[in-house]
Amino acid sequence: MRNPLGQALLALIFVFAPLSLLSFGGGGAILAEMEHQAVGVHGWTGAREFADLFAISRVAPGPGTMLSAMIGWKAAGWPGALAAALALYLPSSLATYLAGRAWRRWRGSAWHRAVEGGLAPIAAGLILAGGLAVLRAAPGGWPIWAASAAAGASLLYWPRLHPVPVMLAGGALFTLTLLW
Numbered sequence: 001m002r003n004p005l006g007q008a009l010l011a012l013i014f015v016f017a018p019l020s021l022l023s024f025g026g027g028g029a030i031l032a033e034m035e036h037q038a039v040g041v042h043g044w045t046g047a048r049e050f051a052d053l054f055a056i057s058r059v060a061p062g063p064g065t066m067l068s069a070m071i072g073w074k075a076a077g078w079p080g081a082l083a084a085a086l087a088l089y090l091p092s093s094l095a096t097y098l099a100g101r102a103w104r105r106w107r108g109s110a111w112h113r114a115v116e117g118g119l120a121p122i123a124a125g126l127i128l129a130g131g132l133a134v135l136r137a138a139p140g141g142w143p144i145w146a147a148s149a150a151a152g153a154s155l156l157y158w159p160r161l162h163p164v165p166v167m168l169a170g171g172a173l174f175t176l177t178l179l180w
Contacts, residue, residue, distance in 0.1 A: 008076035009083045011042060016068050016087035022126070023092055027065030029123055031130025034067065035137055044075040051137040065089075143177035 015037045019030045031054075038044045045053060053074070057067040065088060072084025106112045131148075138144050151170040155161060 005076055005079065008080060012072050012075055012080055012084045013087040015042070016072075016084050017091050019068075020088045020090070020092040021095055023065070023088075026123075026127070027063065027067070028130040029126030030065075031067075032126070032133035034071070034130075035133040038071045039137070042075070044071055047137040048139055049074070051134060051139065054134055054137075140174070140178070143174050146177055147171070147174040 019033055019037075022033070023030045035047075035050050039047050039050050050071075053070045054067055057070060058064050060066065066085070068088040069081040069085040072080035072082070074080070076083070103112070135144055135148055147170040150173055151166050154166050154169070155163070
C-alpha cells in the first residue's frame, strides 16, 4: 500500500537536507535550488506562489529560511513543515559545530586561509543565483528588475546606507513604473 504522506515527507527530507549543507552565506545561497525543486521538480508550489511564500518568509519573524517550512506545509501539511524545517536546520547545525571545532584548531594555516578566501566568492555567487530565481518567479516583469537594479546599485554606491530607505525607494520606483 502506498503512503503518499510518507513519500512526500521523504521527498522533503531528500531535498532540504542536502541544501542544508550547501547554504554558505545563508539561506539566500540555496534559494535558486529551493525554487527549482519546489516549482520545477516536485510541483509543490507554482512560480507565483513560491514568490509569495518567499515574501511572507521575509516579513515573518524568524529566519528567512523558514520558507522551507512553508514549502513543506504546502507539500504535506504540518508534518511536512516540520520535516522540511528539521531537514534544513539539523545537518547544517551539526556540520557548523564540527567545522567550528576544526576551524579553531587549524587557524592561521595555509589551508585555513585558502578555504576562507575560496568560500566568499562561492557564497556571493549562490546568493546572486537565489536573487535571480526570485526575480524570475516574481510577477511584474521589467519593473521588478528595474527596482531591483536600482536598489542594488544604490547599496553598491552607498554601502553604509540603511536598507529601509532603499526598500522604500525601490517600492516607489516599482509603483511609478507600474503607472506608466
